[in-house]
Amino acid sequence: MKTNYLLAILFALTTIPSSSFASIEVTDNLLFSAFGSTSITQSDNKTPLFMNRNITDETCYDCDSTLGLQLDYNFLDNFSTSIQVIKAPENDFSDPRIEWLYVGYSYKQFSTKIGRLRLPIFLDSEYAYVGNAYDLARPPQEVYNSVLGVTYFDGINFTWEQELNDDISLTVVPFLAFSGKPKATIGDSNYHFELHKLLGTAIDLNGINYRIHFASAYANVDTKVENKNVPINFPTTNSSIYVYSLGGEYNLNDLLLKAEVFANNTNTLNWYSQVAYNYNIFTPYISYGKQKAQSKSHSITTGIRFDVTPNISINTEYQYTKVDEYSKTFTTPMGPMPAFMGAGMFTKPFVAGEKEDANVYTLMFNFIL
Amino acid sequence: MRRKLIRFHLGIRGIAVILLMLSSTFANAKQDQIAIFTATKVFTSLSSGKAKMLFKGRIKRLNNKKIVLLDWPNGSKMKKQFYHELLGQSEARINAYRAKLVFSGKGVPPKIVQQNNYLAVEKYIKGRPNSIGYALKSMISKEFTILYVVPAGENL
Numbered sequence: 001m002k003t004n005y006l007l008a009i010l011f012a013l014t015t016i017p018s019s020s021f022a023s024i025e026v027t028d029n030l031l032f033s034a035f036g037s038t039s040i041t042q043s044d045n046k047t048p049l050f051m052n053r054n055i056t057d058e059t060c061y062d063c064d065s066t067l068g069l070q071l072d073y074n075f076l077d078n079f080s081t082s083i084q085v086i087k088a089p090e091n092d093f094s095d096p097r098i099e100w101l102y103v104g105y106s107y108k109q110f111s112t113k114i115g116r117l118r119l120p121i122f123l124d125s126e127y128a129y130v131g132n133a134y135d136l137a138r139p140p141q142e143v144y145n146s147v148l149g150v151t152y153f154d155g156i157n158f159t160w161e162q163e164l165n166d167d168i169s170l171t172v173v174p175f176l177a178f179s180g181k182p183k184a185t186i187g188d189s190n191y192h193f194e195l196h197k198l199l200g201t202a203i204d205l206n207g208i209n210y211r212i213h214f215a216s217a218y219a220n221v222d223t224k225v226e227n228k229n230v231p232i233n234f235p236t237t238n239s240s241i242y243v244y245s246l247g248g249e250y251n252l253n254d255l256l257l258k259a260e261v262f263a264n265n266t267n268t269l270n271w272y273s274q275v276a277y278n279y280n281i282f283t284p285y286i287s288y289g290k291q292k293a294q295s296k297s298h299s300i301t302t303g304i305r306f307d308v309t310p311n312i313s314i315n316t317e318y319q320y321t322k323v324d325e326y327s328k329t330f331t332t333p334m335g336p337m338p339a340f341m342g343a344g345m346f347t348k349p350f351v352a353g354e355k356e357d358a359n360v361y362t363l364m365f366n367f368i369l
Numbered sequence: 370m371r372r373k374l375i376r377f378h379l380g381i382r383g384i385a386v387i388l389l390m391l392s393s394t395f396a397n398a399k400q401d402q403i404a405i406f407t408a409t410k411v412f413t414s415l416s417s418g419k420a421k422m423l424f425k426g427r428i429k430r431l432n433n434k435k436i437v438l439l440d441w442p443n444g445s446k447m448k449k450q451f452y453h454e455l456l457g458q459s460e461a462r463i464n465a466y467r468a469k470l471v472f473s474g475k476g477v478p479p480k481i482v483q484q485n486n487y488l489a490v491e492k493y494i495k496g497r498p499n500s501i502g503y504a505l506k507s508m509i510s511k512e513f514t515i516l517y518v519v520p521a522g523e524n525l
Contacts, residue, residue, distance in 0.1 A: 025480070033471055072477065077435075082474055100474065108433050118473065126473030133468040161429075167418035169427050208421045208456075253457060278462060307461030310443055368468045 024369070031072040034369040037131035039064040045358035046351040047342070049321070050138070051145045051186055052090035054347055055360060064089050064138065064364060066129050068099070080104040086129055090149070090185065099129075099152055111159045118152050120173060120202035123213045123247035123260050125151070131366035135256070135285045135305050137315040138362075140272035141345050142289035142299065146262045147243065148184045148191060153177035153198055171204040187347035188229055194222040196238070209251040213260075216244045241265065254278040268293040274301075281307045295326035297344030303362075315364040321345045322357035403451050404506035405517040409498040412436075415517040421456060423501070426467065426476045431501075438479035439493055439502035445485045451503050454519045 024032045041060050048054035053063045068086040075081075081103045087096040102115030118126045127133045128144055128151065138144075155177035162170045177198035184191040200217025219241045247260030259273035274287035283305040290298045303317030326343035342348045343356070350356065405420055412431050415423065422428045423438070430436060441448040443460065452463050470476035480500070482489040487508045494502050494513065506518055 031477060035468065035472060068472070070472065072471075072474075074477075084472075084474075102474075104474075109430070113474070124469075126475070127469050130468055130472045133465055133472065163422075163428060165418075166416045167422065169422065206422075206427045208418060208425065208427070278459070280459070281461065307459070307465075310460045310464040313461070313465070368464065368472075 029074045033070045033072070034068060035070075035130045035132060035367065036067040037064055037129075037364060037366045038062065038066070039137065039362050039364040041360065041362040041364075043358040043360040045346075045354050047349075047354050047358075048187065048347045049345055049358055049360065050141050051149055051345075051347055052088065053138075054187075064131075064362075065093075066131065067093070067096075068129055078106050080106070088129060109161045111161075112156065113159075114156045116152055116154050117157055117175065119147070119150065119217075120157075120175070121147060121200075121215045121217065121243065121245050122262070123211070123245075123249065123258070130368065131315075131364060132311070132313050132368045135276045135283055136274070136287060136301060137303060137317040137364040140260070140274070140287055140289045140301070142270045142291040142297070143245075143260050143262045143272055145345075146264070146268065146270050146293075148186065150182050150184060150193070153182075153195075154180050155198070167208055169206045171202075171206065173202040173204075175200055175202070187342050188227050189341060190226045192224040192226070196220040196222070200243075210249060212246075212248045214244075214246050216242070218242055266293075276305075283307070291344060294341075295343035296324040298322060298324060299345065311368050313366045315362065315366070317360075317362040317364065319360040319362070320357065321360070326356075402506050402521050403447075403454060403503055403519045404509055404515045405501060405503045405519070406494070406509050406513045406515050407498075407501045408494050408513055410514055411498075412501070412514065412516060414515075417517070420517040420519070424452070424455060426470045429476060434499055437497060437500040439490060439500050440479040440481045441490065441503075442481055442483070442485045447485075447504070451519070454521065 026032055038061075041055050041063055042057065043049050043055050044057055046057050048056050055063050066087065066089055068084060070082065070084040072080065072082045083101045084099045085096050086099045087093050091097060098116060100116050100118055102113040102117055104111060104113040120126055122128070122144060124134055124139055125144070128139050131137065153175070155175060157173050157175035160172045164170055177195060180195045182193050182195065197220040198217065200215060202213065202215040205212040221239055221241060222235065222237045223239060224235045242265040243262070244264070245260065245262045247258070249256060249258040254277055256276040256278070258276075259271070261269070261271035263269050269292045270290065272287055272289035274285060276283050276285035285303060285305065287301040288298070289301070299319055299321035301317060301319040303315050306314045308314055321344065323344035323346065343350070405415065411434065419428070423431070441451070449460055452458055452460060456463070458466075467478050471478055480493070482493055487504050490502045490504055491510065494500050501516065506515065509515060
């Protein structure tokens with residue numbers, strides 16, 4: 001029902017002739033923007049698929065529902081403040097969260113932001129909830145789920161922007177988190193983190209037709225995992241986590257090439273590469289992704305994005321994902337136990353009798369305002 | 370014989386006149402290229418690369434001064450032509466690209482004039498020295514500084 005409201009909003013937007021992105025200028029300095037996505041999706045496997053989306057073999061109308069509202073305010077020439085509230089796929093509409101809230105200051109090519117900020121690990125991670133901003137219906141799950149769905153931190157960042165020449169600019173963003181206690185839920189498992197330290201750097205090289213993004217981060221964290229089906233906790237303390245990502249996109253006229261790889265110090269190596277071609281309002285695409293972590297899996301995604309208006313896009317997408325290797329047990333101090341987590345892109349252990357792959361069909365609607 | 374010569378001269382003159390008319394039409398067509406312009410003399414001319422980086426939102430300052438970009442209304446012929454010729458991209462692709470900047474907190478979209486005409490663009494630019502807009506070169510008043518002329522068909 002809630003999804004129907006979102007669909008109604010989307011439909012209303014399509015009826016506004018050449019409704020304008022971006023944003024509604026409330027005043028000269030105050031800007032309101034919004035984005036949203038919703039889908040009709042189904043797989044052919046009973047086991048829930050994709051973190052925070054949990055798609056099964058039943059037609060799902062709100063597995064991908066996302067709504068974001070953003071206010072930007074500029075004041076005193078060099079200051080800005082911004083708030084973004086989102087209902088992510090895992091949230092109820094009645095339980096949205098503050099995805100960012102910061103005050104920023106800029107001076108010449110330097111700027112800083114303090115408050116709640118997006119974690120700039122991946123090429124698209126700062127706008128990963130904005131379906132209209134990228135070609136696929138969902139960001140490639142192999143890479144974008146690598147940090148357990150943690151998308152923001154409370155802390156500070158500094159930005160240095162430098163034009164290397166007329167055609168290339170460089171942006172360097174070191175960031176530092178204050179202590180925090182982020183949470184994540186994957187399948188039946190709740191992850192409670194206690195962040196002692198998080199620092200990192202994101203570097204972007206921007207050309208007219210390309211962008212290269214590199215990020216590295218170090219976190220010192222306590223983790224506690226609770227599972228509904230396994231009556232014990234698995235606390236780990238003072239874990240040192242190092243993550244690295246490298247991605248690039250290149251526009252060759254109407255052709256868009258994109259690839260990204262993620263690695264960490266626990267032997268994870270996830271990557272994807274994709275090709276899209278824009279012809280008028282149609283953008284057909286194909287993407288291949290591979291995950292090598294506690295389990296190994298791969299997926300192939302193909303679809304067409306339709307730009308219905310400059311603000312509204314629709315994706316029709318097919319994805320095949322397969323778990324290539326996984327362990328049915330895991331080791332604990334008490335001995336081996338049945339695995340309580342999903343393998344590959346699946347979020348729970350396989351439902352009895354289900355195969356280890358899935359075909360997923362999606363019709364996705366996206367809008368920006 | 371003399372009559373033939375006169376006819377020949379008239380023929381040559383006729384062709385010359387036609388050629389002149391054609392060249393004048395061609396010159397007018399060239400004048401109808403789109404130009405990027407501003408009201409201040411502080412900014413000088415832009416290279417092709419810098420003009421593209423600017424309207425792609427890759428750079429937000431010129432001469433260390435914050436600038437405000439101005440767009441024609443969405444769906445307008447001028448906006449479509451401008452982004453097609455400058456960046457080779459449709460309005461939808463540009464909007465998707467701008468969404469990346471806005472929803473990552475890395476930029477603000479260009480201001481959009483309410484009316485789909487040059488006078489509205491001129492009025493806005495005149496009132497804000499750091500604003501940069503675009504229009505047909507032939508329409509831009511001489512009081513403004515032309516920063517870059519988009520070569521017609523550069524990205525077609």
